[in-house]
Amino acid sequence: MSKIILVRNMHGFIPTYLLTELVARNPELYAFADTIAETAKLYATSPIRTNPHLRFVGAGKGDIEIYDCEASTRRPGKKARFEGEQATGNADVDNAYDFTRWVREYFLNVHGRNSIDGSGMKLISSVNYGRGYNNAYWDGRQMTYGKGDGSIFSSFVIADVCGHEIAHGVTQHMANIEYYGQSGALNEHISDVFGEAIEMYAKAIPTAKADWVIGNGIFMPGINGTGIRNMLNPGTAYNDKKLGKDPQPGHMKDYVKTSGDNGGVHYNSGIPNRAFALFAIDLGGNVWDKATKIWYAALANAGNRPSFASFSHQTIEACKVLGTADDLAKLRSAWDRVGVIPNAKGIDDLTPDVGDRSEEE
Ligand SMILES: [Zn+2]
Known part of the structure; x- marks a missing residue:
């Protein structure tokens, strides 16, 4: 058991x-x-x-x-x-x-x-x-x-x-997604997706005009940074001697294997973040027309320990229902460009299975 x-x-x-x-x-x-x-x-x-x-x-x-x-x-x-x-x-x-x-x-x-x-x-x-x-x-x-x-x-x-x-x-x-490793990075990613979408929705900002920055306005003047994360270009949000440099990867080849930060939840969220931003930009229009609806449907079917592979598979299943064949091609291309291969049964075999997690039940 x-x-x-x-x-x-x-x-x-x-x-x-x-x-x-x-x-x-x-x-x-x-x-x-x-x-x-x-x-x-x-x-x-x-x-x-x-x-x-x-x-x-x-x-x-x-x-x-x-x-x-x-x-x-x-x-x-x-x-x-x-x-x-x-x-x-x-x-x-x-x-x-x-x-x-x-x-x-x-x-x-x-x-x-x-x-x-x-x-x-x-x-x-x-x-x-x-x-x-x-x-x-x-x-x-x-x-x-x-x-x-x-x-x-x-x-x-x-x-x-x-x-x-x-x-x-x-x-x-x-979904009560586990906050560790790729599941945790997806939990973070989903919060960034909705956080950004809510601001775009409220301000009627079309996808083409989005800044994709999470936490814009959070820094005092004089700090070299636009915010805490950049969904489209992970790793570029800040670079300042008081903070260090934004450490987020935007591709699987740069995946951060760590047991710290709950298995890199705030690092590796950059990878699905970039896939989402690329997809939304390719779709055009407003991010809430289709892109966030597809992600919301994928979240409902994500289970509590999704990997990048299994979650990307769920977005593709959702896109088959909510999008066109053209949308589907754009979605596959977005995941491909960040090095994630959709797979219903894919597991997280990159994150060290140790660290600040506790077992229950
Ligand atoms: Zn968070």
Whole structure:
């Protein structure tokens, strides 16, 4: 009898390896060591850590609740703006409200999905968490955003960060994909796909005009970077002495074999990210016309331990239903260009089977 492996992951937007790099490169900036400690605390108290099978389900329309932690670490914090209420004038509160509404409208209008859980779970966010907290965090029940240290990072209330993190909740409800190795990289990839798509949808940006940058606006002026990841050109998002260089590969020949970062989840997501961006660009039009619909359908059939090969196979199956023969050729070409060979039975035989995973059941 095989064991079900569950990984106690940390769903923070800034990967731990980058926070560690920031501490090493900027010992004078205490906010980064604090951010690691605070992120670990959010993880330790996360409802899905205590009970990985826990699902918060609602029976509404995904009503929004925004709270302000006022630089404390007590959550949810002071009530700031609830569903239907007027703007407050506090940029983080109002942006969190608007971006959350974009996420809700995108999933409802494009995928017919009522909130994260599909049955109207409340969309709760706490902004201004801690003092100079450099992360955004999804804990299974709510979003938490820091204001950034104001030296390297600006506020984490950013449209595609919000979309990325809330999409982790959608994935958790739809497929509960294991957060390790290629499965984990696909979990990250799917959050990037929806994070970017939500911003494009809300701003009516056609695929041809997309920047494919995740976390644009996250850096303070003077930092050499456009964001945390670049979906079309992985490895090019930042290169600065305070951060190091974006380490993402964009092709299987550069696959990062590591047991760190939950088996390279934030590294190797660059490979499917590039395949998706290439496919969407070849399709033209809007990313939500077909591309994200195909990915959403593939996610529904992904199972909980997909490999790049098996997930790409699922996208092809979905494309046979939702696309034309021409679309299918474009999709096959996109996977081919990043070196992924679709295979229903393909397994992840590249990621070392050790590391920061824990076994349960
Ligand atoms: Zn993520």
